[in-house]
Amino acid sequence: MIPxxxxxxxxxxxxxxxxTLAMLLIIxxxxxxxxxxxxxxxxxxxxxxxxxxxxxxxxxxxxxxxxLGPLVETIRMAILGTAFGALLAFPFSLYVARNMESNKAISxxxxxxxxxxxxxxxxxxxxxxxxxxxxxxxxGIIALAIFxxxxxxxxxxxxxxxIDEGPIEALKSSGANRLEIMRYGVIPQVISYYWNYxxxxxxxxxxxxxxxxxxxxxGIGIFLQRALSQVRYDRVAVIILIIFVVVLAxxxxxxxxxxxxx
Amino acid sequence: xxxxxxxAEQRPVIQLVNVNKTYPNGVQGLxxxxxxxxxxxxxxxxxxxxxxxxxMLRSINRLNEITSGDxxxxxxxITRAKGKxxxxxxxxxxxxxxxxxxxxxSSVLRNVLTGRVAYHSTLxxxxxxxxxxxxxxxYEALKRVNLAEKVYTRADQLSGGQQxxxxxxxxxxxxxxxxxxxxxxxxxxxxxxxRVMDDLLRINRDLGITVLVNLHSIELARKxxxxxxxxxxxxxxFDGPTAEATDSTLRAIYGEAILEEEDNKGEx
Numbered sequence: 001m002i003p004x005x006x007x008x009x010x011x012x013x014x015x016x017x018x019x020t021l022a023m024l025l026i027i028x029x030x031x032x033x034x035x036x037x038x039x040x041x042x043x044x045x046x047x048x049x050x051x052x053x054x055x056x057x058x059x060x061x062x063x064x065x066x067x068l069g070p071l072v073e074t075i076r077m078a079i080l081g082t083a084f085g086a087l088l089a090f091p092f093s094l095y096v097a098r099n100m101e102s103n104k105a106i107s108x109x110x111x112x113x114x115x116x117x118x119x120x121x122x123x124x125x126x127x128x129x130x131x132x133x134x135x136x137x138x139x140g141i142i143a144l145a146i147f148x149x150x151x152x153x154x155x156x157x158x159x160x161x162x163i164d165e166g167p168i169e170a171l172k173s174s175g176a177n178r179l180e181i182m183r184y185g186v187i188p189q190v191i192s193y194y195w196n197y198x199x200x201x202x203x204x205x206x207x208x209x210x211x212x213x214x215x216x217x218x219g220i221g222i223f224l225q226r227a228l229s230q231v232r233y234d235r236v237a238v239i240i241l242i243i244f245v246v247v248l249a250x251x252x253x254x255x256x257x258x259x260x261x262x
Numbered sequence: 263x264x265x266x267x268x269x270a271e272q273r274p275v276i277q278l279v280n281v282n283k284t285y286p287n288g289v290q291g292l293x294x295x296x297x298x299x300x301x302x303x304x305x306x307x308x309x310x311x312x313x314x315x316x317x318m319l320r321s322i323n324r325l326n327e328i329t330s331g332d333x334x335x336x337x338x339x340i341t342r343a344k345g346k347x348x349x350x351x352x353x354x355x356x357x358x359x360x361x362x363x364x365x366x367x368s369s370v371l372r373n374v375l376t377g378r379v380a381y382h383s384t385l386x387x388x389x390x391x392x393x394x395x396x397x398x399x400x401y402e403a404l405k406r407v408n409l410a411e412k413v414y415t416r417a418d419q420l421s422g423g424q425q426x427x428x429x430x431x432x433x434x435x436x437x438x439x440x441x442x443x444x445x446x447x448x449x450x451x452x453x454x455x456x457r458v459m460d461d462l463l464r465i466n467r468d469l470g471i472t473v474l475v476n477l478h479s480i481e482l483a484r485k486x487x488x489x490x491x492x493x494x495x496x497x498x499x500f501d502g503p504t505a506e507a508t509d510s511t512l513r514a515i516y517g518e519a520i521l522e523e524e525d526n527k528g529e530x
Contacts, residue, residue, distance in 0.1 A: 175380030
């Protein structure tokens with residue numbers, strides 16, 4: 001028992017909590033009704049799922065040698081896309097961060113543009129670039145670059161905004177100019193965050209680039225789409241396994257590196 | 263000491279002429295301040311928090327803008343200086359902060375080297391190319407504060423007192439004419455406080471650098487200062503050799519000032 005409990009004013013907002021809960025439930029149920037969600041379908045199709053799983057449990061190992069090339073291409077796309085995006089994100093974030101004394105009007109326009117870019121899903125970006133540059137990895141790389149740029153910029157400029165301003169003042173008082181202040185007062189404080197975000201973007205890009213091929217933007221995804229449309233689940237299994245192994249390996253390495261960074 | 267007064271008259275290295283500072287919220291930080299500080303003086307500025315000590319110090323290297331008046335550093339008006347010439351004046355003024363303001367993730371040497379940045383081309387600095395001589399200057403500065411063995415240690419692995427001495431070394435690496443120290447010992451314990459103050463005094467005596475220190479401890483002020491400046495509500499209420507800063511004189515500053523504090527807070 002808490003002594004003097006009666007003196008503690010009662011927390012208001014219980015009504016608010018239940019209203020929110022009720023509204024959430026209403027939203028979920030109406031969404032289900034509108035989109036025709038039928039839980040029965042889940043059970044009705046167990047047989048179909050069983051067939052697919054059965055096929056997949058006997059992977060066509062000979063297919064490995066065919067998809068190895070596209071797999072390497074997928075990884076290359078992810079590397080290049082991340083690199084281009086991250087390279088652009090670096091100066092962009094330094095300019096756009098609110099504590100960097102940049103031109104307020106320009107930086108808020110830039111931030112606005114970046115937020116728009118960030119709302120576009122990468123699959124949509126890739127579809128657009130496939131239409132512009134044609135089928136192939138180039139479209140995928142550009143799509144990944146734009147996605148990485150948006151992601152790294154957002155995370156990076158936000159960490160720049162939380163730095164200790166002390167060193168900035170110290171450098172300013174020693175007669176350093178703006179670029180020098182950034183180089184010696186700001187960047188050393190945030191560079192490890194930057195690499196952390198770049199690696200994080202790379203992890204996501206590896207996964208994304210595997211799917212991008214599906215719409216013709218290069219990489220292993222084309223083969224996934226092909227195998228699926230040929231109903232060759234033994235090959236689908238190989239592709240999924242191989243992507244799984246690569247993603248796992250890269251996630252592991254990148255996580256280790258990121259632990260070291262922070 | 264009468265001698266320091268004489269030096270001040272000879273060759274003022276810092277001059278404040280009718281300096282006023284009004285904050286945007288209407289609070290007057292500095293009121294018609296006139297001061298002249300000579301080459302090689304060790305001056306301590308005292309006053310309660312909100313008396314304008316920090317405002318004054320930060321106006322001297324123009325981390326703060328003043329509203330009217332003029333501040334002249336070694337014959338040049340910093341108030342009117344712009345761009346490169348402002349940065350060149352600042353280069354001659356080292357500053358020490360209460361919170362050290364080191365880059366905690368960088369090594370001690372890196373931190374001290376930042377004091378050299380304003381001497382070189384921006385391009386070289388972006389690329390991180392420091393001449394060998396600079397590293398020697400930095401190392402010399404560290405030796406002067408007895409931290410030579412910590413050159414490659416990360417700054418955040420040092421104690422508060424050591425960090426403050428690194429920041430003194432950084433100021434020294436600027437090879438400045440003036441060092442401004444804004445409450446340099448406020449976050450340190452008594453023993454490290456003494457080491458830091460001793461370092462500042464030694465720098466003043468050995469290198470002839472003019473040192474201006476903000477303190478709120480009168481005891482420390484008397485122990486180290488040649489000359490004491492007292493501020494109250496942004497006004498100069500005392501300026502004289504340490505010997506003249508007697509209890510009764512200082513009571514005039516502090517006794518009633520506490521009452522005035524109430525309508526004067528919000529800035530330091």
